[in-house]
Amino acid sequence: MLSTGGVPPTTPQVRAAGGDVPVDTPRVPAREAAERELSKPMYHENEPNLLQRAIDRFWDWVGDLLSAASGAAPGGLLGILVIILAVIGLAAALRWRLGPPRATPRTTDSLFDDIPRSAAEHRAAADAHATAGRWNQAVQERMRAVVRSLEERAILDPRPGRTADEAAAEGARALPDHSSGLHSAARQFDDVTYGGRTADQRAYLRLRDLDLALDRAKPRLTSTSPGAAE
Template identity: 65%
Template sequence: MGFGAAPLLPRTGDDPPVTISRDPAREAAERELSRPMYHEHDPSLLQRALNTFWDWVDDLFSAAAGATPGGRFGLLAIILAVVLLGVALWWRLGAPQRVPASAPALFDARPRSAAEHRAAAAAHAAQSHWNQAVQERMRAIVRALEERALLDPRPGRTADEAAADAARPLPAHTGRLRAAAHAFDDVTYGGRTADEAAYLRLAELDRDLERAKPVLAPLTSTAHTTPSSSHQGAAE
């Protein structure tokens, strides 16, 4: 007896058997199983993706554990040591701060006089806005030196450049000028907060520089030699 098409229902009485070939039967079964009622509890697409990911992680972890002395416990010990080392470095060095590629310019686009900068600094200080007060007082210092022709007006000059340039005619104030520039840079882009003492130091420096006498560079003269009259007489 060959294995061909099988009866779909058992024979009853004299009715002929109902038979169906394999391909139509398979297609009918696939259509039946594709009905939503059979897939109500299937995992979602996201859940299937997560399951695939965690299976991959488990395979990767198993492979790494097999290549590590001590197996999974050895691998866990290595991971824990790396995490502890990272925490220790973070605690020791602190969070990394973004540092700009170059220092910002000391002045904005609109030029103002030293008196205007001093007035702005005083207004910020009255409200305990020490960061802005320090910035405006440093600008007042540099603008006053420009107004006295001790510094040449230069757009885009930084606080450090201004301190270095001002130290040449005012060498006695070199250290305080550098400290003032550092205070300006710290509150402008260093993420630090100034206090009243920092502002008062800049205000005192501003007043001292107003009374300071610059040290002018000595002028060099070139001596010119002229022919002596004796040589002229000899030539005659």
């Protein structure tokens, strides 16, 4: 039977080997045989792997994105580069102006480490750091020397876990004339220890002068300093 137009239905024909008589092969088995043949590894050896195809698609996407942006931005691709450089420059200027992000001071952290040392030992460590130009460590050790000295003089009761802010508040009640210096020293300690700030020589010298002044100061007798010298 002929199909519409006089063309016989399409059926793959294969001539038998050694003869001229065509052999009809059903369409579905022929397709399956072709798929099995094309699925052999030899036909896929040079194809990119999954990762490479993903990378290629990503870069194609970036290229399309830049092409679309260059058409919309003034000056085309050069305009985009100028805008990117301007944004980078602005970010760098803001970081330089504002400094690194400050973490919220952790008021639960102790001023001292697990190794108890005297005020003299903390002062010696502070001076050694200062001589080497390690101002952050010098500030930390000098603040510890200040608090340890107040404890040794019985102006403050020795208490594990005391923070710099707590020590400054308690010390200011006994030595009100140095309240501002104590609170400033505590903030400086928190800034360099927890806030990512950097100290300098001037900050250390202020703290050293405070330490020397406190060593000569006479405390005000209050109920919060029962062991203060009379």
